[in-house]
Amino acid sequence: MIPVNQVDAIRQEILDAQSTITRNIQTFKELVSSEELNEQELLVTNKVELRPVRRVGHPPKPPNDIVWMPQYAQHLANPVVTAVARRVLDDHLRIAQLHTRIIATSKPDGTPGDFVSAENRGCADSREWHTDWPHDLSAYGSDNPGENVGCIRQPFPDVTMCLVMIWYLTDVDEDLGGTWVVPGSHKDKRNPRGPSDGIMVTAPILGDMQVTASAGSVYIQDSRSWHASAMHNPSGRERVAMVNRWCPWWLSVDDYAPGGIYNMVCRPLSHLEYLALPTDLQPLMRHLCPDEQDTLQQPVLDRAKAAHLRTRWGFRQLEKNPDSLARANAYIRVPISLPEGWMRIE
Ligand SMILES: O=C(O)CCC(=O)C(=O)O
Ligand SMILES: [Fe+2]
DSSP, X not given: OOOHHHHHHHHHHXXXXXXXXXXXXXXXXXXXXXXXXXXXXXXHOSSSOOBXXXXXXXXXXXXXXXXXXXXXHHHHTOHHHHHHHHHHTOSSEEEEEEEEEEEOOOOTTSOOOTTSOGGGTTOXXXXXXXXXXXXXXXXXXTTOTTTOOOOOOSSOOSOOOOEEEEEESSOBSTTTTOOEEOTTGGGOSOOTTOTTSOOOTTSOOTTOEEOOBOTTOEEEEETTSOEEOOSXXXXXXXXXXXXXXXXETTSOOSSSOTTOTTSOBTOOOOHHHHHTSOTTTHHHHGGGOTTSOOOOOHHHHHHHHHHHHHHHHHHHHHHHOGGGXXXXXXXXXXXXXXXXXXXXOO
């Protein structure tokens, strides 16, 4: 999806952005813990970059990572990617989350890169199975109401509510940070984090595999897929990727965690940052800019208009030709499907 001759420059842009993002969050945390500045002062100080969010009464957050990646932004609304997402989700799409995911290479003494915490070192075949928001069972905040962003109740309905897109800026394979996945798991009613599902979240699962792809590729999965970042990267090179979570307009993306000021959820854009996005990307990120009215987009309006016209036509028949209506639906049959294990008694 990203032409080969642009991959190096975009990878470097993401690495530079990562340094800026880390520094910004670090300063933000220090300012919050020192209680030096109140919310209004935080917004105007030049010590940290923060932006107001759309939801009135919720505190400001760091800007969306995309503001530091103008070259990557040129590719994010790639027409093939958006066509897949529109087909699977709906016509009005929103990018709800966007963040870097860099996996450092193992150190010369064999210890894994800094992605893995110290306690997990030494276990060569470990995993960190999870499903992604809105199917992330721990919901980022566990039982903390200020930080819990919500998770769909188990068993998950068989509906694709979010597509996770992983854009690789390095080649990936079994040696170099390929994402782990269990094919078919998006249809399985169990979950690796499910309290009653009997799955070991840190152990291999029969049939698991790693994505193999060349730099510039995008891996797209349903957010219900059981997957994991590679916890070991012995390749000698770091793995660079961008992760985004795309949703249909109807999914509630950011309402529930006023205290989640450091999380990746709906990181906002200023008006100027929004206007500077490529025009094909703007519709996917408009909800992140509180200065823009986020009305429903044209294809969704067109559907409503067609339904409205069809309804009006039906009522016009009622006025003009009521006798013809008695058998107008005679050919419509509604099958009744019974839940598994139920039986119809005639
Ligand atoms: O690092 C990867 O390949 C997967 C990332 C991931 O699962 C996530 O960010 O939720
Ligand atoms: Fe994930």
